[in-house]
Amino acid sequence: MDNILITGAASGIGAATARLFHARGWKVGLLDVNHSALASLAAELNGAWHAPLDVTDAAAVQQALADFCAQHQGQLRLLFNCAGVLRFGHFEAISLDEHLRILDINVRGLLQMTHAAFPYLKATPSAQVINMSSASGLYGTPHMVSYSASKFAVRGLTEALDLEWRRHGIRVGDLMPPFVRTPMVDSQQFEPPTLRRMGVNLQAEDIAAAVWQQAQGAAVHRPVSGSFRLMYAFAQVTPAWLNRLTMGWLSRE
Structure with missing residues (x-):
């Protein structure tokens, strides 16, 4: 039976993905720093495997993977790297620590x-990694500078690792949605002009559906939503100065 291990699983996109894959018969593993919300979701999913995890703790990461994969003959069909944080605001108004x-x-x-x-993926036929990227990994996005920088890094890592790990039969891809209605977005105190102009037209369940599509037919980058798919295609063939002009208009205060 296929299995999926999800970071950032306690709410939003991670939780919606866990519900969808569980409903479709996959064995689901849940990881998040929010243990109480994680336990509630696990109970909802008939006692799905779960463990509290801070993804920046390397030793804890290794232990969580070992514990989950030990229940599946050392195999991991799909790792969904969904854990992430976001902060909207002017660059200089956000602390360096943040x-x-x-x-x-x-x-x-x-x-x-x-x-x-890696060792668990390598041991599994048709193994995949799906990374949570963003539309802000395509265009540098004002008022979310460090988040945008992080998603540029995710996009580059995804492209390079998909090429490198093909020799092991492991596919690596990412999802690139624009703004999604999640607690992480709803909790922000600053509204970027880009969000105001583009709107928030996606729900967590829409991204979960994209994860499912990616699990069935891997693409390196999967833009999510009709409007952003058009923007993504446009960006592949237009000069950089025009793409920058477009983002400048969208983010104008």
């Missing part, structure tokens, strides 16, 4: 999970 925390969780945490997962 900028570093965003990079630490969104990049270092993802690297540690993926590195530790």
